[in-house]
Amino acid sequence: MARMSVKMAGAAALISVLGALSAPAMAQYPDRPVKMIVPWAAGGDTDNIFRPFAVELQKHIGQPVVIANVGGASGTTGAREAKAAAADGYTLYAVHDYIHLTFYAGISDVKYSDFEPICLVAATPSVLTASSKTPWKNWAELAEDAKKRPGEITVGATLGSTSHIFPAMIEKAANLKFKFVSYDGLAPRMNALLGGHINLTDSNLTQKGKVEAGLLRYIAIASEKRDPESPDVPTLKELGMNIVYEVARGVMVPKGTPAPVRAKLEEGCAKAVKEPSFAQAMKLQGTRVAYLNATDYAKFLAKIDGENKVVMTDLGLIKK
């Protein structure tokens, strides 16, 4: 009997303290930290863009924005996780164009339309980059050599992702044939390019230091105009190819997130991208701030999705 009461007392103590641990009911959104899923590892390009963004965003929504790197399976693990998250505005999804590609390549079932757009944040123009161990000084020499040796020039790429699509678009526009080799992520591609194990790859202006040191050559940039920081790099348009290819990064939330919550986030986002410190951070990332509000971002996503579907079909990579 005595032992029984000891147990009871213990249980009662446990329960009462458990009760004390629980917090009062929900208040105005956001009343606790917000998680932002970045579907790639820490230190990658996407991570480097959204970490400064999160710092600005939390100033304007009044709660910490915590980056959660959910890497793996070409970014689709993070996409699945974001889709499955509660639609309460406490899970944001930092996304880029890969979401369209992985869907059409049949890698994942998650589509851009499984989410509500909040805003477009930044766009990073792709740059066709050659190893210094190749003889080509410019596009004309590269194109001439590639014509002579179809299917022999190696291009490092994450298969079915932006780094694959971009060179493939050039391939089509210039009527060339490259040989693609699987290299997931910019860091391994740079390593292979420096060592001359691949000839070409897609990179961006963050690699400028290696170009200045003569280890890499920028062949062409896929933006509308030349970049003021790297004025020597010609655009693909100047070279006669109608290709503008920028990796567009934005924020989305799971479908069904209440409209007031979305409005709050959109407002915070609009203010965050206007911060001068954010502009400075993006400049260092070889990226331009490219804000679009939710409505325009939705249109943009629909347009990009259609374009990607066409490209994937042309390349024979489409599964759906």
Add this chain to the structure above:
Amino acid sequence: MLDLLWSGLVNVAQWKYLLPLFAGTFIGVIGGSLPGVTITMTVIVVLPFTYGLDPLAGLAAMTGVYVGGSTGGLIACCLLGIPGSPASIATTFDGFPMARNGEPGRAIWLGVWASVWGGLLGALFLVFLTGPLAAIALEFGPWEYFSLFVLAMAMVAGLAEASLLKGLISTAIGLLITVIGHDPIGSVPRFTFGSGFIGGGFPFLPVLIGIFAFAQIMTDLEKLNLPGGQATPSLAGIKLERFSHLKVNLEIFRQPFQLAWATIVGLIIGILPAIGGSASSVMAYDQAKKFSKTPERFGKGHPEGIIASEASNNANVSGSLMTIMAFGIPGDAVTAVMLGAMTIHGIQSGPLFISQNPDIAYGIYAAYILAHPCMLLICLALMPLMLRVTSVRMAVLAPVVLVLCIVGAYALNNTMQSVYVLLLFGVVGYGLVKLGFPLAPLILGLILGDQIEINLVRAIMTDANPWLFLTRPISGGLLLAAAGSVALAVWQHLRHQNRVAEETPDF
């Protein structure tokens, strides 16, 4: 160069850099010592602070985390039998048995001092040979990587204890685990049987922690609360022995060649991107066993095992710092975050980094060097407290350690998926131990599985000629070494079997 290094040291010795360095090292040691809290996670914690700071202060803090974390892992290895961080896996093999034999202090201090010496030796290479050594990394194409991994696999033969065959099967199981899920080239789902859970694949960290933590804790629980109650679970009740730092250091320097070789192995693995501290720890351990006069004592609390593993994982840090210094290419997640911090401050990484920013480059060197005495001080201060773990009852220790492991697995990807993987492999790991399959080869298979496949396919995609694996000099040399390694292991194994009569397993 020496004057640059000297001014770097003087520069970092100022409070505004020394304080972040010390704080970083402290956080690193703590983070490293908690199973499940990775160095990557710890370094990300430091990242936000670096935005506002002077860039060198932030980088010094990160270097401190890196060095502290690589050492801190050994504490959990020795006291719990669970690696505190993947980079110290092999320390578990001898550190824990030594602690169980009643010498937890000796085990830990052997590790800490080996870390200090291995790290400082690595610093010599870092300061004077960064350029030429980092250039080696560029020579490694997919063929060379593939052959290197074959060599590493061949080393597994040296890690199998009782049965060579079971060691090979363990390796295969490790490799098989990495194959399940989406394939790394074209993301085709493999062996998923339509399940979303399996489709997510089995990431390295939860599998590792699951296998080690459960294999260790559950085998301890077997002996708990028995009517006879003779066995001592965990380290509870072991009286702390008296140990002397001088003796420990003499033990390390008695075999200078072993120390140097472990350092070089760690350094080389560090220079090559995408392999990491876990592989260098296991490979250096195996090398130590091969070169040892007493290989049969490995796995039973042999000091040489602890020294090799710990010297190599700290040297590994200096190796991975080399590639970001020389080329601005991060070799692992920690250096990737460091690179991100440089970019935020507008420091252009790449081959010109050292000549354009000598104050920062030599500041990082200095921070790396000074992190070691900091780490030693921190360990001196913390160790009496840490050793108290040995007096905690199993009934308290087990739940707390399991919570840590589970949170760590969750934090890896912020998903429950990793936690389920942890539990699944906890069961698998316990089962394998009970069936007498060695865990070390499995872990090596797990570390390298992905990379072997990726590099094999890359090589084939780049050039269909299979002879390139043999005709490229580095690749061919590595394959030759692999063949030699197998021969040596078989010879040692036979000699060992002749020497000791077959023991009946403890079951």
Add this chain to the structure above:
Amino acid sequence: MSIGRDGIAGLVLLAISLVLLVKSFQLPSLAIVPVGPGFYPAIVLAFMAAASALLVLQDLLKRRPTAVADAPAAPPRNYRLVVIAFAIVGGYIALLPLLGFRLATVLFVGTLQAALGWPQTARQWLVLAAIALGTGLVSYVVFERYLMVLLPRGAWTGF
């Protein structure tokens, strides 16, 4: 000839590797990759199948001492406790996303402690509760506040 524990383990592994080997040949390949996704797994699985078959063979050929007069009795093992511990961990992991990290952890640490060593006195119960609460609170604060890891919130409790 009789089969031992190794033999059975070998047979199971052999079966698994053969099933997966068949599966590996059925994987679809991509036009752009010269070797399909089944290429490397097939090598690993063939290796594993061969090694497992050898293990079975080795076990069958091993000479077994036929029932030696009560060989030194194996030390007693508390397998019941292992099963209970696994079950409690399983329960914790299942409840984690439902109750939320804080509640589930306090419950788990309390329950597992009690299962491993049942408290006898009120004082021991208090210690148990304090450790359970302490672990839950400290790990929550450390991870959520300092390590920036947002731990699972409970689907049932919203906490």
